[in-house]
Amino acid sequence: MSSAKELNYPHILIQYQNGFLVSKVMFTACELGVFDLLQESKEKLSSKAIAECLRSGLPGMERLLDACVGLKLLEVDVSKEGAFYCNTEISEQFLTKSSPKSQYHTCMYYSKTIYPCWQYLTEAVREGKNQYERAFGISSKAVFEALYRSEEEMLKFMYGLNAIWSLCGRDVIAAFDLSPFTMICDLGGGAGALAQECVSLYPDCTVTIFDLPKVIQTAKKHFVSLEKHQINFYEGDFFKDPLPEAELYILARILHDWSDENCVQLLTKVQKSCKTGGGVLLIETLLNEDKRGPLESQLYSLNMLVHTEGKERSPAEYSKLLTASGFKEIEIKKSGKLYDAILGRK
Numbered sequence: 001m002s003s004a005k006e007l008n009y010p011h012i013l014i015q016y017q018n019g020f021l022v023s024k025v026m027f028t029a030c031e032l033g034v035f036d037l038l039q040e041s042k043e044k045l046s047s048k049a050i051a052e053c054l055r056s057g058l059p060g061m062e063r064l065l066d067a068c069v070g071l072k073l074l075e076v077d078v079s080k081e082g083a084f085y086c087n088t089e090i091s092e093q094f095l096t097k098s099s100p101k102s103q104y105h106t107c108m109y110y111s112k113t114i115y116p117c118w119q120y121l122t123e124a125v126r127e128g129k130n131q132y133e134r135a136f137g138i139s140s141k142a143v144f145e146a147l148y149r150s151e152e153e154m155l156k157f158m159y160g161l162n163a164i165w166s167l168c169g170r171d172v173i174a175a176f177d178l179s180p181f182t183m184i185c186d187l188g189g190g191a192g193a194l195a196q197e198c199v200s201l202y203p204d205c206t207v208t209i210f211d212l213p214k215v216i217q218t219a220k221k222h223f224v225s226l227e228k229h230q231i232n233f234y235e236g237d238f239f240k241d242p243l244p245e246a247e248l249y250i251l252a253r254i255l256h257d258w259s260d261e262n263c264v265q266l267l268t269k270v271q272k273s274c275k276t277g278g279g280v281l282l283i284e285t286l287l288n289e290d291k292r293g294p295l296e297s298q299l300y301s302l303n304m305l306v307h308t309e310g311k312e313r314s315p316a317e318y319s320k321l322l323t324a325s326g327f328k329e330i331e332i333k334k335s336g337k338l339y340d341a342i343l344g345r346k
């Protein structure tokens with residue numbers, strides 16, 4: 001017979017089972033525009049008013065709003081006239097579209113792209129490869145062709161990835177004193193949030209954002225003001241085309257997309273293009289050396305499995321890749337936030 005202790009269903013299991021329900025409540029409230037409406041309205045709104053404005057049925061909206069209250073994403077005042085809702089500080093700052101620290105686009109990317117892929121985590125673990133084919137019916141051989149399968153998907157990806165740097169971009173760019181480097185190239189710089197952080201912290205530098213041609217065109221159109229004269233653009237494929245000369249190459253969330261072989265191939269090319277005395281700055285989430293944490297990095301590493309050809313790595317693993325590519329004097333700075341910085345010298 002089981003003991004009473006064993007029969008007590010552990011609370012932690014209930015939390016884990018419900019983890020994705022919690023995510024979906026937040027994503028759905030974002031997608032329907034609940035937080036934006038409450039921000040714009042400036043006064044508390046009833047569930048009926050919210051449902052009407054957002055063209056949603058009332059019973060479902062009432063449940064969604066109350067679940068958001070349970071998650072501390074909304075506050076409610078209940079009086080004789082009914083229940084009236086407003087944003088909490090968290091949703092106002094991070095989930096409304098217009099906030100400078102908005103994570104709205106990240107939530108949308110998680111909801112529409114990451115979530116469907118994670119339905120095939122079992123297959124990803126069994127097969128050791130990404131699940132684009134099962135989730136979206138597209139070949140997964142060329143990861144970024146699959147990721148950028150339409151302009152809409154590419155924009156979603158770029159907005160989604162850019163958002164995190166409004167929270168911790170300054171920390172990673174300030175982790176080392178980069179002021180000696182005046183010619184910087186942000187390889188795979190995407191929508192340019194880190195390049196903008198760089199020129200604002202180091203006014204004497206110029207940053208060239210290098211990325212695939214359609215990403216560069218989208219960055220110019222939607223993300224980076226062309227009046228920022230310290231920022232240049234360079235279209236190319238970093239595996240096939242020559243790299244622009246620079247004193248420092250930033251690779252933020254690049255190596256985690258690729259196998260060790262591809263990483264060494266790319267870093268060797270970077271090392272050859274780098275000016276003497278220059279270096280490379282890797283910005284990645286770091287696993288502990290024993291791989292037993294942090295949990296976020298472990299989860300992100302599984303995310304890389306379902307989505308890419310890469311994985312998250314420990315500081316020693318990144319040092320090994322850098323050393324194999326000819327970099328020396330490798331230093332690691334943990335930012336205490338989601339992403340950390342590793343500097344290697346030529």
Ligand code: SAM
Nearest residue numbers: 161188189190211212215236237238239252253
């Ligand atoms: N560095 C940005 C950041 O941290 O927000 C974006 C990181 S994203 C995970 C990877 C970036 O690498 C994308 O912008 C993608 O377009 C770019 N990329 C992928 N393959 C590339 C290639 N072969 N040549 C140039 N850029 C590439």
